[in-house]
């Protein structure tokens with residue numbers, strides 16, 4: 001016998017959770033289906049444990065950087081214990097009962113779409129005119145000779161680790177690779193970071209890659225950019241990686257951080273005529289994937305970030321509830337929670353040029369121009385860049401590698417999204433002494449460069 005609902009949400013990571021919560025607030029009859037833990041990758045094996053484990057060494061480093069503070073010691077067992085609390089000891093029973101209390105029908109098990117409007121899970125047949133697919137992504141493991149046989153960790157094992165490996169090789173030098181490499185190095189592992197592209201964080205400006213490599217090297221990380229691994233070989237408890245320049249590195253643990261693939265296997269998308277691949281389910285600007293089907297979050301492959309999954313959830317639900325809301329990805333922040341933080345919003349110079357904009361790309365060395373870096377750190381660091389469209393006088397992009405950059409990048413996000421004229425930024429008064437004061441300096445420089 002089938003059970004009927006107004007909407008079914010398949011996958012309860014941050015995207016699914018926001019979608020289900022918004023639907024429940026609107027008094028919809030909602031079924032939620034989760035095959036593992038409500039909270040998803042983000043809550044248990046990604047954002048939350050990684051940020052929790054990065055914080056103790058950041059606090060230690062912060063103390064060392066502030067004149068007049070004795071440096072505190074790191075305590076791995078306590079850090080791991082707090083991480084376990086933050087990931088709820090991999091137990092979502094409070095989430096299950098929380099959604100039940102709000103009126104949702106909670107089904108634990110993999111969901112599969114068997115016909116338009118029909119999902120099967122845990123032996124039950126659920127029906128609704130609206131289905132939201134929010135099944136997330138898995139770690140992509142590259143086809144490298146021997147990699148399958150060396151017990152490599154993905155983000156799952158790396159974020160739930162109980163002991164710090166003596167020597168680690170992190171494959172992939174973007175968000176996951178940079179965060180995990182720094183966390184491991186600061187807890188005492190000898191880390192080699194191998195990135196195929198010729199810079200770290202290749203989606204960002206080359207300067208961001210350079211600055212990131214410099215501070216990671218200060219943590220003792222051996223960085224190999226423009227480099228891949230041809231072969232992994234296990235020798236007892238040790239692994240030898242042969243790099244593509246012929247060099248070899250011996251490590252105890254390999255960690256794969258080379259991107260994600262959409263979780264679509266077994267979802268039954270064929271039953272509703274959706275053509276998806278490992279990159280994701282195609283959606284329109286209302287997050288619709290087909291008749292009666294919406295897709296949100298990592299499974300769409302658009303911007304695999306929690307805040308994007310949550311934003312897409314709100315757009316999908318508003319449209320489901322009769323609204324007419326289009327999504328806009330402009331200016332969404334991208335932050336890597338290393339120390340110092342790496343933050344960016346909007347376009348890179350290359351993307352702006354490809355789109356035919358005339359741009360001034362200016363950089364501000366924060367300790368040379370601001371007071372805040374000196375009050376914050378005894379050896380102040382940090383640089384930021386702005387990309388201004390000199391024809392239209394609007395901000396197109398911004399980046400910063402600096403303390404707290406993940407907070408103050410949001411001013412750029414708003415300016416880019418609102419297409420705020422840079423004259424507003426010239427007349428914008430930031431609190432003294434803050435890192436945010438750098439925007440005025442950057443915009444002044446950019447306007448001087450106008451033809």
Ligand SMILES: Cc1cc2nc3c(=O)[nH]c(=O)nc-3n(C[C@H](O)[C@H](O)[C@H](O)COP(=O)(O)OP(=O)(O)OC[C@H]3O[C@@H](n4cnc5c(N)ncnc54)[C@H](O)[C@@H]3O)c2cc1C
Pocket residue numbers: 010011012013014015016033034035036037038039040041042043045046047048050051109110111112134135136137155159176263266267296297298299303304305306307308309337
């Ligand atoms: C190490 C790491 C650190 C990260 N840190 C950050 C960060 O700091 N900030 C940030 O914005 N992003 C971060 N991300 C990215 C972030 O984790 C994802 O963008 C986010 O989890 C996507 O949310 P989602 O709801 O789309 O998917 P997920 O969180 O992957 O959740 C999807 C859910 O669907 C379930 N599911 C899958 N298939 C089925 C099925 N057939 N039936 C039922 N349930 C199913 C899964 O079990 C899962 O619970 C990080 C990623 C990694 C790997």
Ligand SMILES: NC(=O)c1ccc[n+]([C@@H]2O[C@H](COP(=O)([O-])OP(=O)(O)OC[C@H]3O[C@@H](n4cnc5c(N)ncnc54)[C@H](O)[C@@H]3O)[C@@H](O)[C@H]2O)c1
Pocket residue numbers: 142171172173174175176177179194195196197201202227228229257258259260303304305334335336337
């Ligand atoms: N703080 C955050 O918001 C945060 C943190 C972690 C992850 N995330 C998100 O999670 C997603 C996944 O992150 P990611 O860093 O795994 O993926 P990614 O796709 O962003 O980067 C993968 C990196 O691995 C490199 N690479 C690919 N194959 C390789 C190989 N064989 N050898 C060496 N290098 C190789 C790529 O050049 C790239 O730099 C991203 O969307 C990211 O934004 C966000």
